[in-house]
Amino acid sequence: MTPAPAPAPVPLSGPRFQTDPAALYREMRREHGSVAPVLLDGDIPAWLVLGYRELHQVTGDPVLFSRDSELWNQWPNIPADWPLLPMIGHKQPSILYTVGERHRERAAMISDALEAVDPFELRSLTEKFADELIDAVCAKGETDLVADYAALLPVRVLALLYGFAEEQGPGLVTALNDMIDGRDRAIAGQTHLATSMAQLLADRKAEPANDVVSRMLADSGGFTDEEIAQDLMVMMAAGHQPTADWIGNSLRLMLTDERFAASLFGGRNSVAEAMNEVLWEDTPTQNVAGRWASRDTQLGGRRVRAGDLLLLGLQGANNDPQVRIDGAALTGGNNAHFSFGHGEHRCPFPAQEIAEVIARTGIEVVLDRLPDIDLALPAGSLARRPSPWLRGLTELPVKFTPIPALGGSPA
Template sequence: MPLSGPRFHTDPARLYREMRSEHGPVVPVLLPGDIPAWLVVGYREMHRITGDPELFPRDSTLWNQWENIPMDWPLRPMIGVRLPSVYYTVGEEHRRHLAAVESALEAVNPHELRGHTEELADRLIDSFCSRGEAELVGDYSMLLPVLVLARITGFPDAEGPGLARAMNDLADGGEGAIEAHQRFGAAMHRLVATKRQLPGSDVASRLLAHPVGLNDEECALDLMAITAAGHLPSADWLGNSVRLMLTDDRFAASIGGGRRSIGEAMNEVLWEDTPTQILAGRWAARDTRIAGRHITAGDLLLLGLQGANSDPDVHDFSGNDGFHAGNSAHFSFSHGEFQCPFPAREIAEVIARTGIEVLLDRLPDIDLAVPQQTLARRPSAFLRGMSTLPVRFAPTHPLGGTR
C-alpha cells in the first residue's frame, strides 16, 4: 500500500487498525516512486527490531534500493546517507558521538533551562496577548523550542529568530527546504568556529571539549542533529497537548484551575497522538523472518511508532478514561541503541511542559477560536502536528520582562 494519503493525518488510528487486520504487524508499503519498504506497526516486533542493532542497524548504506533512488527523491534528506554525526553513524563510531552528545546535554541545568523557557515564552506571549487572539502554532509552539535550543546551544539571542525561520522552513519541506538546510548548516558551522575560539557554558562548547575529540565538522553535524531532532517533536508535543486540553472535556476544569492535568495530557499525546508517527529507519543486515514476513538483506524497515503504541495485543485501551498515567512504555522516543538520548527527552519535556504552563498562566481563559472539527493536521504520514491552532482569550497587557 502507498505510504501516503489523507487518512494518515485525518484518521491514523483507524488506518493502523485496518493495516494490522489486513497485513499483520509488518506491513508492505510503497514510498514515493513505488519504492518498497516495510512498516512495522506491532509492539513486540518494534521491540525486537529496535533492540537488535546487529541484525537491524541504522545503516542506510545497506539499502538495496539505492540504484532506484533519484537525487531529487523527496525522502532522501530524511533517510540520508551516512554522515559523521550521532544520527547517521553506527557501531563504535555511533557510541563515540553519543558519549559526547549525552555528556553535553546532561550538563544543561534544568532550573536554568526552565528559566530560559519561561523568559522566551513570555516574550512570545507578549507579542500577541493584547490582541485577544492568536494562532498558536505559528505564533508560539513552532517558535519556542528552537529559541530555547538556540540559547542553550550557544547562539546569541539575536540569532534565535533566524534559526527558527530556517528550522520551520526546513520542517515545511517545500521549495525553500534545501536553502533552509544550507542556512541551518552554515549557522552551526559559524557557531562551532566561534566556540572553538571563545568557549562558554553551552552545549556547543562542551561538545568541542569532550575527550572523544570531535572535529569541527562532526560537532556541527551533531549540533544540527540535536537541534533538528529536538525542535519539531517538542513543538508538536506542546501543540498537540494544548489542542487536547482545549478540545477534551476531561481537561476543561484544569484550564483555569491548576496544572495537575498538564502532565497527563502530555503523556496521553505520546501514546495516542505522538509527534513522530513514523521514523526512518532500520535496514536488514541479512535475510531474516519477522512476523511471518521474509525480510531480504538490505530491506528498509520503517518504525511505525504510533502503530506500535496502539497495538491492542499489548495495550488494552478499552474500559479506561484515555489516560496512561504512570505508563511510559510507549515508543514515542524509539527504543534501543538508537533511541532518543535520555537527557534530550528531559530537555524536550521541560520545554514543552513549561511552555504550556506559562501559556495557561498568562491566558487562563484561552479557548478555540474555530470549531474543533475544522482543525487540520500537517499532511504527513511521518509527522503529526497541527497546521494551525487559532485561539481567543481576554486581552491582557504584556509583561515586558517583569516576570
C-alpha cells in the same frame, strides 16, 4: 483451490495520515499483520513495523536491524532528486547513520553535553521566551498557538543552550521551520542552519563558554568539526519540531477534552497527564526511517530480505492491542510508549528531559497567562500536517480576554 492474492502494499502517503492515522494503522494491521508492506515516494518498497513486540525486537537488535543505510538494496533505484533523501541519508556523517562503538561514543558525547544543562536555567529560559511570545499577542484577544507560539518557542530555547547569541534566534526559527514545511525554502533553511552552526563551532573553538557546543568540542573522543556540526543540526531539528508539535497537540487535547477542563482554570496536575496521553495517542513523531536488515530474516511472519528497509511505526506500536486495555492506552504515568524510540539509537534521555521541560513550561505559561482561553474554531476543523512522519497541527486558533503585556519587548 487458488489462494487469494496477497493484499497490495500500502502507499505511505495520502490524506488519511492527516485525518485519521489511528484507523489507518488498524486497517493495515488487520490486512497485513504486525509488519506491513508499504510504498514510499516513487513506489520504493519498505516494511512498516506496526507491532509493539516486533518494534521492540527491531530497535533492540542493532546488529540484525542496522542503522547503516549503506545496506539498502534499493539504492540503484533511488533518483538523485528523490524527496526523502534528506530523511534517508546516503553516506551521511551524522550520528543517525553511525553504528557500533563509534555510535556509542558519539551518543555518550551528546548525552554528556546535554546532561550538563542546568534544569533551573532551562525552565527560566523557556519561561522568558514563552512570556515574550504571549506578550506579542495578549492584547489582541486572539492568536494562533501554532504559528505564533509553539512553532517559535523550542528553537529559541535550544539556540541559547547550544551557544548561539539571542539575536540569532529568530533567523534559526525561520530556518528550522522552512526545513520542515518550506518545500522550496527547505534548502535555504538547511544552508542557513549549516552556516550558522559552522560559525558557532569556530567561535567556541576560539572562545569556549558554558554551553552545549563548547562541551561537545571539549570531548576527548577525537570527533571532527564536521561530525559535531552534523550532530548539532540533527539535535536542533529533532529537538525543535517534535517538541513544538508536543506543545500544540497537548494544548489541543486540553482545549477539546473535558477531562482536562480543570487545568484551564488554575489546576496543573493534568498538564503532565495530557502530555503523556499525547505521546501514546497522538505522538508527534509517527514513523521513523529506519533500519536495514543485515541478512535474510523473519519478522512478524514476514520474510525480510537482506538490505530491506524497515520503518519504525512508533504510533502503530503505541496502538497495538497487545499494550492496550479495552482500546485505551496504559497512559496514567506509564511511559512504555515508543514515542522516543528504543534501544541504543533512541532519543538520548537528557534530550527527552529537555524536550519535556520546554513543552510543559510552554503549556503552563499559556494557561497561566490566558486563563479563559478557548478554541476559535470547531475542534474537528483544525488542520493537520499531511505527513506520515510528523503529526502536528498546522493551526490552533484561540480566543481569550485581552490582557496587558508583562513588559519588555516582544520576541
